[in-house]
Amino acid sequence: MPNFNAAPKMNFEAEAPKFVTPDDKEGSIINLQIKRNVEDISKDIEVITNIDKNKAAEKLQNPEVKNSFINKVKQLQKYLPALGFGILAVGSAGFIDIDKIESSTFDAMTIADVASIIAPISAMLSIFSGVMAKEIFGKKEQAKV
């Protein structure tokens, strides 16, 4: 007969996650969701930055797409500068020329024109991504102290 009493006792306690209260656990999940959001945004920024400018110009010739694009950029210009830092400068100081976008027919736009519209949007979003990463990881660092 094997002697089960002789088996080494496993100490699960040492590796258990340190969720002290339900609130802490919920907080960790929310933080993870925020982190995922920022990661998803970063991935999309990369795609937008490297987008085929010819294809983008072609798509923007469609008035519906153009209006949607303009409205989204305007929303970012409203929501991001309040975070401060470089976003304020890049987002609201005329780098993204909404008037130019609105008045353009896009069919006459060159690749350089489209690139000049996309570049500051990418820059603004990249700064945003950096600020949010600092927000997430900064708080983690603070919690460690």
Next chain:
Amino acid sequence: MDEAKMIEIAEKIKNNTATEEEVLSYTQKIKEIVSEIKADLS
């Protein structure tokens, strides 16, 4: 979420006074907008 709330949360994030729930809803909204911009351009 309305515009005023988004701007209010952004200011709270800047001042380090936003709750995790607020940061989550803010990043969620920005994620949606960025995703739609990507869809518009690609």
